[in-house]
Amino acid sequence: METAYYGESFEQPFTMYDARDRTKTVDSATFVVTVGDVTVQSGALALDEDGHTGSFRFIADNLGVHTIVITWRIGDDVWKMPFLMNVVSP
Numbered sequence: 001m002e003t004a005y006y007g008e009s010f011e012q013p014f015t016m017y018d019a020r021d022r023t024k025t026v027d028s029a030t031f032v033v034t035v036g037d038v039t040v041q042s043g044a045l046a047l048d049e050d051g052h053t054g055s056f057r058f059i060a061d062n063l064g065v066h067t068i069v070i071t072w073r074i075g076d077d078v079w080k081m082p083f084l085m086n087v088v089s090p
Helices: none
Strands: 002-005 009-015 028-035 038-044 053-059 064-074 077-088
Touching: 009 077, 028 053, 038 053, 053 064
Parallel strands: 002 077
Antiparallel strands: 009 053, 028 038, 028 064, 064 077
C-alpha cells in the first residue's frame, strides 16, 4: 500500500499489459477511486506512447484508505486491478 499526505496532488502512473502477450498495447483505460463506499474520483487514464503506461492526477483530499481500480482494454479483453493508497495527515 502506498502512502500520500492529505492535500497532495500528483500524477499516479500504472503499468498495464496482456499477461499472455506483453507486446500488445492498451487501447483504453479508466480509473475509479473510492473511500469506503463513496467514489471520490473517476475518469480516463492518459496513455503514454509506450502503450503500457497510463496515469491520472491523484488528489488526496480525503483521509483514509483509498481503493483505486484500474480497468484497461486490449482488443476485446478487459482487465481490472485494484491498488490501495493510504492518505494520512502530514
